[in-house]
Amino acid sequence: MNKGKLYAIGTGPGASDLITVRAARLLDKLDVLYAPAGRKGGDSLALSIVREYIGKQVLIKERHFPMTNDAQEKQQAWDDVAFEIEADVNHGKQVGFITLGDSMLFSTWVFLLERLESKIDIDIIPGITSFSCIASQAHFPLCMEQQSLAVMSCTAEIEVLRRALIDHEAVVLMKVYGRFDKVRQLLIEQGLLEHAVLMANASMENEIFYPDLSQVEEGEALPYFSTIVVNRSWKHH
Amino acid sequence: MNKGKLYAIGTGPGASDLITVRAARLLDKLDVLYAPAGRKGGDSLALSIVREYIGKQVLIKERHFPMTNDAQEKQQAWDDVAFEIEADVNHGKQVGFITLGDSMLFSTWVFLLERLESKIDIDIIPGITSFSCIASQAHFPLCMEQQSLAVMSCTAEIEVLRRALIDHEAVVLMKVYGRFDKVRQLLIEQGLLEHAVLMANASMENEIFYPDLSQVEEGEALPYFSTIVVNRSWKHH
Incomplete structure (x- = not known):
């Protein structure tokens, strides 16, 4: 079985052509792509930015992260997605997670990094702030x-x-x-x-x-x- | 005659695939590309980062900017390049200028922006810091x-x-x-x-x-x- 990996991908500020060449190439090759959805049922802005680069075989999983002051509800949402991503990577999948702007500046992606850093192989691709x-x-x-x-x-x-x-x-x-x-x-x-x-x-x-x-x-x-x-x-x- | 334009292009931190898709597409289509050379006769790091994207028709002009404390010598070097770029743009050329990292953060590109802002049409493409x-x-x-x-x-x-x-x-x-x-x-x-x-x-x-x-x-x-x-x-x- 192939070795699975998680790629955190900064989408940049909004225009589709302001993502990096590395991000565009990766999005074409992934098995699974996780995208944060702003609201339940709402469109993912991050997803709309990168849609033209996503390969046909990519399974897109939009996941909702609640904008709430209830810390426990938030923790649970991140725990659940971390668990799901870990399982996909352990099944040998090439997994992406897209995040607006730069991956490491004001990005909630870091909540997943904290949870997954010691468990799976991770590459982080920066984005335009x-x-x-x-x-x-x-x-x-x-x-x-x-x-x-x-x-x-x-x-x-x-x-x-x-x-x-x-x-x-x-x-x-x-x-x-x-x-x-x-x-x-x-x-x-x-x-x-x-x-x-x-x-x-x-x-x-x-x-x-x-x-x-x-x-x-x-x-x-x-x-x-x-x-x-x-x-x-x-x-x- | 076509309308000329100057494109300032951030090359990002160093890896060729960390430039933006917009930058890669532009580099393929330009008429002229200005690149700062570190030392007289030295290779341009910015140029080596973007080389694979440069179209065959692009005329590359490496220009030396002295790392000196002599303010007048520096001013003169920027004046000269600004004058050259202005002439190219006024001849209807699509002109690029590449700069390491992001175009607007710690970039000497701004010395050209100051000189050319009021004279020619300019687009600035950000880069990964x-x-x-x-x-x-x-x-x-x-x-x-x-x-x-x-x-x-x-x-x-x-x-x-x-x-x-x-x-x-x-x-x-x-x-x-x-x-x-x-x-x-x-x-x-x-x-x-x-x-x-x-x-x-x-x-x-x-x-x-x-x-x-x-x-x-x-x-x-x-x-x-x-x-x-x-x-x-x-x-x-």
């Missing part, structure tokens, strides 16, 4: 030479975000959804409003780009994947 | 959920690096070359030695991996592309 894509799409650089970059979640305390904006030349502010007004106020306070851009769904059909954050209406509902990029040495146009 | 690749190769995650990541250059003051290690769950320490002993001392002081890994030339044939930094000899000459990844919530094996 959303902020690299935003910087490219917006023609807005991250940092250069001796400068530094911080990647923050806007769910952090404002004081924590303030410190990052003071300490680093470039700051990526993720999950701005629902906290935009407070974060924009902070950027104004720090004199950084003209050094910031906002993008949502970068590289996808529904991409939204605000080169100037003052154009966002107060209380405007921004998409879930909205991110602000700040660079002290660069101004938006 | 070295630290995403290291995290994947080492099975060592960056950060999760509410955590934050700082990407630092080890040429910064030790006090600046210390603050980043205190403030962020995960820290990438780039350009560790030549400062390894001091940085390791700092990690010991912060109780982070078992939460750190070092990798050089990630994904390339000459990849070097130290899962345990205490195994690096004092004064050992590390490769130029050596990077340390630290994660407070993860231990090396």
